[in-house]
Amino acid sequence: MATADLPGPDSLLRRTLGEWRIGLVAWRLLVLQTADPAVAAGMANFSTYRAHPWRRIEHTMDSGKRLFFADREGLRREVARLERTHRRLAGTDDQGRQFTALDPAVRVWVLVTLYECMTAMRELSGRPLTPPELDQMYGEFRAVCSEFGLSDDLFPATAADVPAYMERTIRERLEYSEPVRYLLFDMLREAPAPRRLGHLKPAWPLVRTVAAHVIGALTIADLPAAFRERFDLPRTRRAALLSFFLHRGMRVLMNALPEHRRYRTPLAGNSSTSQSPSASTDRPSPPEASPVRLPAPRRRKGADGRPARLRTFFRQVLDQTGDGRISSTDMQAMAHNVCWPLELTPEREASVYAAFETWWQQLRAGMDADNDGQVTCEEFVTAMLTGIDAGPGYLEQGLHIALRAIFHAADSDGSGHLCADEYRTIFGGSRVHPAELNHGFRQLDQDGDGRITEAEFVQAFTDYFTARTDTTAGSQLLGRP
Template sequence: MATADLPGPDSLLRRTLGEWRIGLVAWRLLVLQTADPAVAAGMANFSTYRAHPWRRIEHTMDSGKRLFFSDREGLRREVARLERTHRRLAGTDEQGRPFTALDPAVRVWVLVTLYECMTAMRELSGRPLAPPELDQMYGEFRAVCAEFGLSDDLLPATAADVPAYMDRTIRERLEYSEPVRYLLFDMLREAPAPRRLGHLKPAWPLARTVAAHVIGALTIADLPEAFRERFNLPRTRRAALLSFILHRGMRVLMNALPEHRRYRTPLAGNSATSQPPTASTDRPSPPEASPVRLPAPRRRKGADSRPARLRTFFRQVLDQTGDGRISSADLQAMAHNVCWSLELTPEREARVYAAFETWWQHLRTGMDADDDGQVTCEEFVTAMLTGVDAGPAYLKQGLHVAVRAIFHAADTDGSGHLCADEYRTIFGGSRVHPAELNHGFRQLDHDGDGRITEEEFVQAFTDYFTARTDNTAGSQLLGRP
């Protein structure tokens, strides 16, 4: 595929993808992509979408921003990062079929569905793109896709060929799997409250029930007709009316807003995506809370707080896939989340993954009593308490390896300590209140010099796993007790 100019700030692609109303077809996009068997298998085996849905969604949005709103250097770096991540997503599905996220046909489907959802957004709003506009936007889209190195034969040749490609793939390849059903009917009903809700958290159970009903009905109404027919998902009159009102109402609202309010992503892109963050540059906001922040449970005075703290750590930190057990995939997901917010070089990223694999092998060897390649919560708590009571060497062989890797990855300027900004990058995010970040930083900064050394960092994690009460500073590392 020949190299073409990337879409600029005034491109039709950026104007369409950057509008706030793209959120109306976001769930539609996730359902279409997940219906590919390889994507569904990857989600079932490796994704954190059940346990950490907000982080998973925000990662997807952030990746799209890096791909379509960056310069060529930023685009290529993101493509390379995606390839390294996807190379690890391979195995066999529940039916014994091999899958890999690097399958070119799968990658084309994921990309083309994004373009198709942009055109669907315009069509559903009552202002479809004219054929010349479709050609223009598809050309801009193909310019970005060229960096993936995919064969021209796999992508629809022109915008006019996209509908036939969608119809053929829906009828010949897609499946109505459990992850698809979960996205449509259960994910939002079970989603935890975003931490930013604050005092509104008590209203979350009702809010998510309403949101799940509205988004589910809207998604089914907006899915391609071929998809609904194949998987028997009828478009009710009420859902059709909901779609009509929301899409056309949002179009009118967007047109009435000043341009700087109309777009969720600045059309000029984010200059921070063009270069990896360093200590002297402004960092982009991390996608969400790191996988190692959680509230420490309150215990009655004098009681050993470790068992409850370890169970909380297991559920909210280790069990990234949300299936009640941990495996290599869970530790791999934790490594991914560390690397994501830091935009590490391939070599530094590989060291983080290797450290978390070392931690997993240590967990598996000492905890997997039935040798099934997985560790349950009770296996984890029992073995961890036995290990830490036996002596300090137990944590050095596993946990400390991963913790030191996190420290060195976050120490972007190689100074040997973490400043407040570096701490916020690795532990912060849209769901973490600034007060919690400040509290956590002060707990680690034992000598109060405004920076955290590697040994202070490691000691805090050690205290978290070994302190018998919640009064020890390290026990509050991941949140106030």
């Protein structure tokens, strides 16, 4: 397909994808995409969606914004970023089949389902797009997709051909795998509280139970008929009524809102020259004051605080997949999360992955007693304490290599220091309270100038792993364990 002009601020694609109500079909989109065997295998083997669902969803939304609301330079950077990430997602699924996230047919399916969900959103709301509008939006959509370099023959030729492509793929290729079942019935029931829930966090167990029921019922009701028929997912009358009122109610609400409230993403999009999230000024402001501290477990006076901190580090940082063990997959996920918010060159990104792989090989050599490629929490704690007590060289051979790679990746301007915003960008995970990050930053910023040098950065983590008490600077880097 020849290169065409990208959709602009007034394009039908941006106006449809940018509306808040697109969230009503978001879970439907995830289910359709995950039903592809290669996507399911990638999620089962590499994704952090079980342990960090909200961060995973934020990354997906962020990527969509970069793809469909950017200029051509920004779009090409995001396509290149996705290709570098997906190149690492390959292997063998639980049935012994080879898979790769770079399979052109899989990539086309993931893209076309996004377009199909936009049209479904309009149809479910009672105001479907007209044939000319479908042609217009499909042309805008294909203009973006052309940057992926995929064969035109893999895409439906026209908007009118999309329904047949969807039905054919559903009947011939999709599978009702464990990741699909988990998305439909268990993921929201097990999800940790979103970080932004604030004072409502104690109510999360009840909220997520209700949300899981509503979203699950809505998703099944909204899935294509061919999908429901093939995998025996009946559309109950109650679910159909829920879908009817939610979609039409949201359409009425969106139409009543002023334009600046209607869209979750500004229609003007992102400038290719905008700074990355970690970009800093010459003199950044220090973190805000009055941090809220999380309660610490009771310990005997004078007891060694390292085991509790190491277990916290294992759960909050290392165990990215949430299965109670760490492996090369978890380390790759950590490297991915470091690189994702930053505008790194391929070489700098590769150096981050290589550093984490070096750390993993050190951990595996000293902790994986049964050679199964995995390390449990207690194996990690026991081996780390043994290595730390043996001498400072233990951390230098693994942890420090990864830390220096993180520091240099975050230090985009090569200034030799990190400001508060850069620190938050790297370590502001979904399970870490922002105030605790502020507290950790202030502990390290000894002179109060709002900057952390590489030496301070490495020393902080050394203290976190080695300090026997919680009073040492850096021992509360991730909050009080």
